[in-house]
Structures are given as structure tokens and as C-alpha cells.
Amino acid sequence: MGLSLLLCLVSNAQQTQVSGNVSDVNGVPLSGVNVLVEGTTNGTQTDFDGNFAIEAEMGQNLIFTYIGFKTETVQVNGSRIDLQMAEDTQQLQEVVVTAQGIQREQRSLGYSVSKVDTEQIEDRPEGDLGRVLRGKAAGVNITATNGVSGSATNIVIRGYTSLTGSNQPLFVVNGVPFDGASNQQNSFFDSQTESSRFLDIDPNTIESINVLKGLSASVLYGEKGRNGVILITTKNGANEGANKKTEVTVSTSTFFTDAILPKYQDRFGGGFHQNFGFFFSNHGASFNTGDLSNATLEGNGLFIRREGGTALLQNPLLRLNDQTLITGYEDIANSEYPYKPYNSVDQFFRQGSVISTSIGLRGGSDKVNYAMNYGLLEDKGFTPGNKLLRNTFGISGRAILSNKITASGNLNFSRTDYKTPPVAASTGSGTISSGGSVFGDVLYTPRSVDLFGLPFQALDGRSVYYRSGNDIQNPRWTVANAKARQQTDRVFGNFNLSLALNEWMNLTYRLGLDTYSEFNTYGQNRGGVDGDPTGIYRTITARNTIWDHSAILTFDKNITEDLNLKVIAGATSRRDEYRQDGVESTNQIVFGVMEHFNFVNSSTASSFFSGTNLASTSEVNTIGVYSDITLGYKDFLYLNGAVRNDWTSTLERDNQTIVYPGGSVSFIPTTAIEGLSNSDVLSYMKLRLGYGTSAGFPLPYGTRNTLGLNSRLFVDREGNVISSNSISNRLGNPDLKPETVSEFELGMDTRLFNNRLGLNVSVFKRNSKDLITDQNLDPSSGYTVTRVNAGELETKGIEVDFDVNLIESLSSGFKWTIQGNFYADESLVVKLPDGTDRIALTPTIAGRPANFAVEGLPIGVILGDKVLRTNRELTVDNNGDYIIGSSTTEYLGDPNPDWTASLDNGINYRGLSFNMSWQYRHGGDIYSQTAAALVGRGVVDADRPLDREKTYVLPGVKQDGSPNDIQLTTTRIYFNNLGFGSNEFSIYDGSTIRLSEVSLGYSLPKKFLEKTPFGNLSFTLSGSNLWFKALNMPHNVNFDTNTLSTGVGNGQGIDFISGPSARRYGLTVKATF
């Protein structure tokens, strides 16, 4: 009924044709200017050359509106109107892409959307989109999972919404969903090297990124959008801006990467209690002849003689218990071994390089336009054996088939090949599990070990190292013989058909397809020490497909002169298919040949701790219908309401649907109240209030009981294979329902002092209820885990963005801008399932701390063991060592940073530009095995180092309460108590200041290029992660707090020696033709 009333307003009287051209004050044509006959709904837009034609009656007024320009009204006096429009600095009617690809004026939004432009993304030394985004938007927390190029990246927006479910955002590329997950084939402790699949996007092809953080912004994406949405528009996806003229852009960059390594001490070498020995630890004798412990070398069984004060020792090869290892290395074994510091770790890492090239091409005509791009990234990491090679191709086009139908589409292909040595978690005494680690065994190499002067591989291929039992895998052997590789072929794209039903109603059908296949391999030749010494090779092929169908009806109409109504109604169905298959072989036949035929045994189950069947499959369907209604009044008040209903295939019929509403208000007082914006103080102000809800659906197959089948449980002595079936440990919960999230957001966007200062502030409060939680059960119930709806989580936060035009001198061309952001949040686990004290978010390995959800505390708190307290004092035992309490769930720290901030400086002078970005993280505790191991093993000095040749008393009391007076060697203090004693000594405050990006660019003046084929030519020197300091960690460790050993998931602030981070710097040349 309402619709037909609106239709009544349509009038189609015959009129005269008015045509003309619209340009800006400089005469540059403006395309897309709205031209409307006043008092009617009759309107059109200017074309690419600024031309328009419209039917109007003489004497009527034409209203010209264009975003960022002052609205002009011109009376029709003849058949031609040429107009120059002036920029409107007050209005700032920036258009942003919001949910479902709908473009909206910034001013009409009742929620905050962070926009990141191409300049902030392209030509960066990092090829990983996630890492490029770090610090670019308030409230987006991005962490690398380890130090190798191509490793996964964890992204959490506005804190956590779910306890054991995913908190990773939804990626939407050119309007259709894109899988950004990391298909982890092992638990992190067994070596996790898989990439995050957003690695398949070349950041250089991105036009813009909009981050929808709040629920009122993402409600149209349904439950998938509850963790925030990263909306990516690629250059070939943004057809609107394409020129008629064909333009080619070529940019090429070369960067270098260096590992940021600890600062090792060079006074003491390997040993224990200041006695030299080929130990793991570096608590041996001094290298300096003046030191007491240096004199003890003479008494050592390995001592031969001195030369110039340096003690010469027997070569460690001679002490290997298994002398078959040194065949062929007898000359080395018999050589004298100088006891001195070696720079083994520095030598181990190399200078990496990144070569990146991208080529873009755009062109078209009025009706048809197209774009193509190609990107190449070759990132050779600083870790030997690590390399990432990526080729991306994209093509897109748009055609206006008739006046009513627009067809557009794009198709992208990417091929990613990524290799790395394994990176299993290390506890500082080798890896604890079935995988090797390139970092775990190298970073605490004792100073006196000459990694590059000793062989690493025996003639028969076995690993050789300095310990007599040969019980650590030589890191060089790891590089040569252990590899993980992931090769991915991916195709993604979309197809859009848009039908303009009339001027104000549009129907769009969109098909999105995103499919990739990953070929994962993990292999280690026989002869290793970590993991299976017979050799292992595992291949897993995974295929993931997302089909997304969408139909959207949009309605946009001025009901009266002052009242605008925008309605969107849509229906969507999404299908996710995942399937993987794999084989694991062990017992290699010919050394070095890594193919399944070269192995004796093969299995379809992983032999690793976390391993189960290598094959798995899942399919999930989600259907949604939604509507969004915005009522705008006079350009200063906007009311928005949205609702979506979802159906899922992961829940039983009674619980498979949920409806969630949202709404927002935007009010611009500077427009509404005459005179308010005329002051020099306040140029523009918007107040906004948003409320949004969302839901979360569980992973599939949690509602029904299953029966586990183990085809190979045991093989008896006769070779009979015994199979078994067993009631699954997961108790199915047929009553499982979706979890719900709701959020209030209040914000203010302002521009002050003649637009010199922009300040946007948002505060939000988010509540998740009925959290879908994998609840561990007491196994005596018969089951170990079930999925329940229980628990409540609350997150409150504040986001501030600001920008300052510090100096802007149009005459001299000098411009200095500063922009930055600030983010702080506080989470609280309000409630857990009845009878549950805590829920583990990450597994506890080898007695080390883990993240937990505990009622009344922030999410993810780190729990572990503590020293026993007597009258609140640390307690020592009869030997003078701390006694570790029996509880492993003592509170140790909160890994959530108190706040984070970033500050960018940009200076432009004529063609020169200089940019510098700083980031700061305040607080957030970190459990650092790296710091514990390096200081505990004595390779790195603590901040105020003890004199290693003296003895000390640990602060505390004996069990009877009397003060401790038992003297300990520094080895006992550092190794037994601080490094490898109670967990509480390995927790550090993670406050870090970082110089995240610096760039210096020069763009050649146009007049120089006039006689060249170039349209633009620029050179940029840039660097990332050039310097950082973790303020409250042992300084010499140089630990990068932006690391997370637990992989993509809900862990935070947990480090198991997953490697140093990289400093990157280099040159980019960019040209357009």
C-alpha cells in the first residue's frame, strides 16, 4: 500500500531537453553529479565528461548535488546550463561502502566505519594484508603467529565475542564472502605453519578497505559478521572510478628483511655452575682469562692447551657417544676447539628480500569499462628455507547493457607457494612434541658453540651436533632436511546483474564464488632428533568452497523535499564446503627423497600428538533474509532500522533460526542548527547512536552423538589388525541454540577549527549471551566435552580517531598532517556454565601457562603455577630453591593490552612526502618462553645481571617462615628458579613502543613528464618495524610482543619461541602510463 502511494508521485509529463556540463572551479569535469528537477523525482547524473541531459520545463529549478561540493540551484532559462561547482569543506559528504556493498554518505551513518585507503596499503614491505592493516584502524588487533614470511595472522576486532568459537572477522571482497581462515593441520605445539588465507590477496590491488566494527554496522551480514567485517574493494572491483582513457600503472619494489635478534652476552660460554661443558645451557666458564671461572678450564677433561689466553679444547665431535656420526669429519673431530664466543645465531639467519611487482590496467567507455591487474610477490624470509611466492591475476568488467541492466563481474586467480622449516612450540629444551622447530633449537645456542664450524649432517644423513648424546637436532640440519610447504590455487570472484526498475528502485542479483585448494606437505628426512627419526612425510590436500547467492532490492527516494527513504531488502544463501584428504608416511628408504613411494609405512592418520584422521569433511549452509530502512530528514537526521533472519544447518530444526534487529540514529547539529557551524571552532559535528544484535552459530556436528571408529587400533604379533568402535567423547547437545550478541555504540564525529582538526570518538558496550562454549566435562561423566549455551561476556571500549592538518600552505605546497588513533577496551567474563570454574582457551603444554576464561576476570587471563607463599613471602625448600605450589591455575596475568595507540606523521612538500608511523601498546601481559629460555640459559644477560661467579640468596622465607639464607649459584637462580622454575617468573608486561612505518617519497612534477610516456612517476623509500622496544621485558632479549605462538584462535600473549620478527626496508618505483 505504501509503495503504491509512493508510486503515485511519479509524473511523466512531456518537457523540453536541457543539457550542459558540470565541472569544478578548475574546470575539471565532474562525473556522477546528481541533477534533479526541483519538486519532482525527475533526475539524472553527469557522465564521465561532466555532461548531462534532462527533461525540464522552463522556469523550473535544477538542483545539482555532488558529494563534497556545495549544492547549486539553477533555474532553467534555455536549453543549456554549464556550471562550476565549489567544494564544500563543511559538508564532507564522504561516501563509504557499508554492509552488502551499499554506498552511503558518511554523515548518514549511525555507527563508525574505519576506512583505509589504497595509499595506506600499497607498496608496503609486507605482502600479508593482515599485517599491513596493523595500527591502521582503532580497535583492530592484529598479531603475527610466528616469525616466518607467510605464516598466519590473528585478527580480532573490538575484543572477543565468543569463548571457544571463532573471533576472527568476516572478509568480504567486492561484495562476496572470502575465506580468510587458516586451515591448521596440527595443534600449535606440533608445528603450525599454515597461512591465513587472506594472504591470497595482493594488498597492492586493493582500492580501499572498510572495517565494520560494530554490530549495527554489520547486522546485514548476519551471524558471520558478528566479529566485525573487513570489506575489501579491489581496484578491479571498483569500476565506478574508471576512466575512459586507458591507464596502466606499474609499480615495483625491492625490500630487505633482517631478523631482530637478541643481544647476546659474550663473557660466558656453555656449561653449568660456571664449569665448562657442552650443555644446552650457557652457565659455563668465562672467556676472559682474568675471570675466576676461566681458570677452571685447565681442570676440565676436554682442556688441551692455551694459545694467547684462549683455551683450546677437544672438539665436541670427539665426545659424541655415537662415533659413527663423525665418519668423514675426522679432521674436524681431531682439531683443537677454541673456547671463545661465536656469533652462531647471527650467522644462522640471513638477510631476506622481498620483490614485489604489480601492474594495473583500467579503461573503458561510457557503457563499458574494464580493469586488469597482475601482482607478483617473492618474499624470501630471513629464516633460511623460508620463501613465499605469490602470483595474483584479476580481471573485471562492467557493462550497461541497456538503460536498465548493468552487468558486472570480476574474477581473480591467485597462486601462493609458501615454504618454511617447521615451527613447533619450544619450551626452551627442544620442542616438546612431534614436530621440529627452526627457532626453538637455535636461539639459545650457547655462545661457545661454533654452529658453522661443526658439521650438521653425518654422511648417512643423520643430524650431528655438539652434545655428546646428540640429543638436539642441529638447526642447520632442520633447515636442510625439514620442510613444510603450502601451495594454494585460488579462484574467487563475483557476478552481478543489476536491474534499475526505475530511477529509485534497483534489483541486484549477485553470485559469489570463492574456492581454493591447498596442498600441504610436511616432511623431515630420516636421521632427525625431533619427531620420528625414521623420517616422515605427510601430504594433505584441502579444498574449500564458498557459494554465495544474494538478491537485493534497493529503494531510494525523496518522499518529500526534506524526507528521503532508503530501503534495502535482501535474501542470501551461503554454502561452505570443506574437504581434506591426506596420507602420512614414515620410515624413509633413500635419504633425501621426499615422496610417498620412498617410505615403508603409510597411514591415513597423523602420528602427531594432535593428530587424528587426516581426512575430514564438513558442509554448512546458511540462509538469510534481511531488510534495512533509512529515513533521512533534511540532510541532518537519519534514522536507520535493520533486521535479519538467519537459518543454519548446524543446529537441530527447533533451534536453527534466529532473528536479530539493529538500529541507529545519526544527527548533524552543525547542519540542523543554523549558525552553529559558522564559528571558527566547530566546522562539522555528527552525533550517532547505534544498537545492533547478532548471533553466532556453532561449528557443524555438535548436536548429535557419534560413534568413533578406529580401523587400526592395534596390530598384534601375528600381524592381525585390530579395529575398534567407541562411543565418542563428545556428548551431543540436541538443545544447542545460537549464541546472541548485542551492542550499543555511541559516537561523535567532529571537524574543528576550520577543518584543521578532525576528532571521532566512539564508545561501545557489547554483550554476548548463551555463549556457545565447548565445555570440558569430567571424564567420569562418560564424556570429555560437550557444546553448551552458557556464559556471558561483556566488552566495553572506546575508539578515538583524529587527524590534524598542522600546516597547510597552498602557496608553498607544504603540508603537515598528523593522524592517529587510540583504542582501549575492557572485557569481563560475566558468567560461565554452571559448575565450571574456568574454560581453557588454549591447551596447557608441558606445565606451561595457558589462556583461560574465568568468571569475574577479563577474557583470556593467563593461569599457571606460582611459588608457594608462606605469610605472603615466596617460600624456598631445604636447598634454597623456590617451592612451586601444586595448583596450576593460579592467576598470573591479563594478556589484554590496557590501550593501544598509533600516531602517523605525514609531511608533503611539492613532490616530496615523508611519513612516519608510531604504535604504542600499553600493558597486556605476556608469557614469554623466549625471554625465560634466553635469560634462564644464560645466553642473554638479564637487565641487572648478577655476577655469575658469586652466589646469591633468593628473596623469600624457608618453610618455617624464617628468612631464606641459603646461597645458590647463579645457574640455580637463573636456570632452576627464574628460567625454568615457576611460571610466574616468565610473565612480563607487554608495553611496547614501535616505529612501525617510515617512508620517504618523491613524485616527479608533471611538467618533467610531459614529453615522456609517463603520467606519473614516483620513488619511495620505506621501512616497516624498523625499531621497537618492549619496555618492561629483559631488554637484551629484544622480544617482539606482536607475536602469538598459539596460532590463529583465541590465545593471547603466549610465546613458545616462535621466532624473531623482521625489520623490512626498501625502495618502490611506481609509474603510470
Next chain:
Amino acid sequence: MIENMNYYNFRNYIQRLSCMLGLVLLFSCETTELELLDDPNAVAPAQSDIDYFLNNIQNAFKVQLEGTPLNTLGLNEFGMEVTRITHMFGPTYQNAYATSDLNQVWRSVYSNALPDIRTMTPLAEEQGLYTHVAIAKVLEAYMMTNMVDFFGDVPYSEAAKGTEFPNPNVDSGADVYNVVLNLLDEAIADFNKDEVSKPASDLFYDADEGKWIKLANTLKLKIYVQTRLVDGEAASKINAIVNGGNYITSSSDDFVAQYSSVDNNPDSRHPEFGPNFDNGTAEYMNTNFMYWLVEEKGIEDPRWRYYFYRQTLQNTTDVNEQSCITKFKPEHYGPNDVFCNFSDAGFWGRDHGNADGIPPDRGVRTAFGQYPVGGRFDDNSGQTIIDRNIGLQGAGISPIMLASFVDFMLAESALIIGVSGNPRNYLENGVRKSISKVMNFSPDNTDPDFVPSEQDVEDYVATVLNAYDNAGNQEEQLEIIIKEYFIALWGNGIEAYNTYRRTGMPRLQPTILADPGPFIRTFFYPAVFADQNSNVDQKTDVTQQVFWDNNPANFIN
């Protein structure tokens, strides 16, 4: 008011719209299916198989005893370590084991075996598969006895009932013992029923019901011996079984779990084998236990070459390899307590509660031998073990309940509570059966030059009996019986741990720390139980005693 043309156009649009939506739906039937709830990665409970259930139950029992190759923390390892048969790191009893160390044992019984037994039993009874039912009952009885022995009061009546009791309460150990005795009687009755078919695979007795009945009776006997301190009628109950004669008396009836040498897909070797031999030695032998077998009696035990394998025939002189060699014997050690090394012949172990890190010791410490782990016979070669292709390659056994054990239990019972029979005879039988079991374990994989002769065996037996005959009193006699029992128990920590708490014997090497805290009378509850069960609190310490242990608080250490 609507103009005709526009109205017509609009209707047209609607038609096109529905057409388009129809297309979407047509092409996406697959994408709108919402009934995707059965996990394609598993089978449905209705597809179960009784034989396969029984296989899993048998395997879960083995996991309770020995752990798995990836985690060897089974009850035998805990039991052997606290009783100084193998080395315990400690350094104190309170912190010797993390509560999470016990999780696997808990899961193996409660979330692995019991739900399968509960599901299988009615289905098997329906199909007349009484042997399946009976074996499951015996194994359940054995597992629950072990749980009581190690943890005290444990869930049973509310266990494995899923949503009905998500947080099961504990039952008293005595109540669980009573249930266990009933289960054994029921099992015997079920074995005597006519079954439709026997289990396809019985990993213990090859579906020999006679042997299973003997085991059931032996378990009852074991329970009566265990409860003799709190049950005045224990002697008559034991006599009833002895007089019945239907219990394990011959090694052919020994209840053992057998492992094979298959190292892959899955690793089916003795769970201790892989961790100790695939990548170099892992565990330490206990110095004191080796001393008993090699030195203490002045005559070598015929079994030691089967129990231990020396990788060097000389002890190290490098303090970096073995830090105790420059240390003095702790003051709290008695004159007869060995410390560090007792000889210079390569018996390289560790003292009880020595928690030092692993030094660069070339990995040549003394390793497990041929029996029962399936390693190598010690032929004085002193060769370093460099890979897994040694000895029996892991085709060992778990000695769960042997005829020799029964003799030692009867020797103790005859001596202390007057069970019929001569304790000296039981002792002699126990020693002879044990030696014979070990020496006949895999005679083909020994070196005849070093295999003890018949005379060596006779000499050893005579030495033991001579000591017994010269013992001054009943306590000294019991000490001799229990020490021989301990030696025979090599590989079985459960009976060692029980016997130590029941008898306070034998005298064992002290911990390195003068005050290691009170001995573990029962273990802490596993973390998964104490943390996940809201009805249960963790024990404050390890001094809680199991119901059959009414010995004084500090009588063992």
C-alpha cells in the same frame, strides 16, 4: 492514480523479480538444505559392532596400566616410580606429579572404557554374546580396583551416565570394592553361560573362558589380600579360593598384555619402548633397585640381564655427565643405603627424587632390558643403543597378574594371617616361577654365554631361602618375601605400590631431599576431575589413605 503504463511496467518488474529469485532457488537447492546434522566424519551409534566395542575396552584397560607411546603415564609408571623400582624425579612427593599427569588414566577408564561397556553390555546380552559381557565385567572390575587403590574414593555409581550426572559424586572405596566383587561373580556366571559366539579378538587369553575364570578368582584373592588389614575374615575368604584351586597357579595362566614389534600405524609396541629407544634413552633406572639385583645379595640375580641393559660397562668420571659422583652421600641416608653408583660396571641410574635436569651424559645411562619392555638382553657388549632395531623391538608384555605374584601374595597371607600353606614354599615357588617366566620370555634373543645356568638359579633360590630361614622374626621374614615380590614385580607398579602401603616393606632408599614431605598414600585427583567436576574438591595433600590402608600416617616414606 497510477498511470497504466507504469503500473504495467511495475507488474512486469515483479514478474522478472520472482523469475530471478526462482532461478536463485533452483540453482541453489543444495545450498538451502538445512538438515546437515549427522557428522560425516564418524559413524552413527546404530552402526556399532560388539567385537569392536570389546576391542576398545581391552585397549582402554591397557592404557590405564601402561599409557600410550605418546604418553607413558599409566598406573604402572606411577607405581614403579614411587616405590623406587624406576626413578622418580620428585623432588618432593607433593610436586612429583602434576595433577594433569593423571588425566590419561582417568579418561581411559571413565570416558573411554565405561561408556563402551555400558553401551555394549545390553546389546551383547540381547545377542547372547555372554563371553563378551563377562570379559568386559572382569576388566571393569580390574580397572575400578586400580582406581580405588590409586585415588581412594572415586565415582562409580554416578559415573558414565552423561547428562544424568554431569558431575558425578564419589563413592567410598569400600563400596566400589564390594561392587567389584559382585562384578567378578557375575562374570564367572556369564562365562559359564552358553554364548552364541566368542569374541573375534581377545588380546589376553584368546577367548579361553577357563583362564578368564581363573583370573576372576585370582582378582578376588588379590582383593582379599589387599583388604586384610580391615577385614577380619580375609583369611577364610582367601582359603576358600585356594581350596577351590581354580585360580592362577601356572605361568600358562598368566594374565599379560602382549605387544608386537609393529612401530607404525599404529605403534603397537610396549608403550615404554618407543620413548626409550626411538630417540635415545629417556628414563632413568633406580640405582637402588639395580643394586638389589646385582650386588646386595653377593650373588647376581638371574633376572638382571633381562631387566636392564647397560650401554657402557664403566661408570663415568665426568661430573658434567653425572653430577652425584663428586657429592657425598646425604646425611639422612643409612649405612646400607646406596647412593649414586654402587659399582663401576656401568649400572648408571639415579637416586630417588633426584630432580636435576638431564646433563650432556651421552645418553648412555642404563636402559630397559628385554623383559618386559621388549628391549635388549645385556650380553656385556656395552654397546650404545642408537636406534630402535634392538632386542625384541618392543614386542614386550605388561605383566598384569602372574602366577608368581599369586605365590608372593599367598606367602604374605600365610605368614601374617594364617592362610593355609607354608609361606616358605610359596616364597620358593614365587621366586622360581618369576625366574622361569623371565628366562623363558624370549630365549632366542639372548647370548648363551651370559644366560644364567640352572645352577645359578638354584644358587639364587638357595640364597633367598637361606636368608628366610635365618630371619630373626616374622617381620624379617616378611621383608624377605616382599623384597622378592618387588623384584618379581619389575614392570608392574600397581602391585608394588599396593604392597608397599599394605606392608610398609621393603625398606627403600630415601629421597635425596631430607624432607620430601609425606609419602603419596593416594594420588591427587587428576586435573580433569578436580577442575571439571563441581561436586569435587581437590585433595589438600597426598596423605589421604585408601580404605584398606589403616597403617599409621608416616609409616612409609
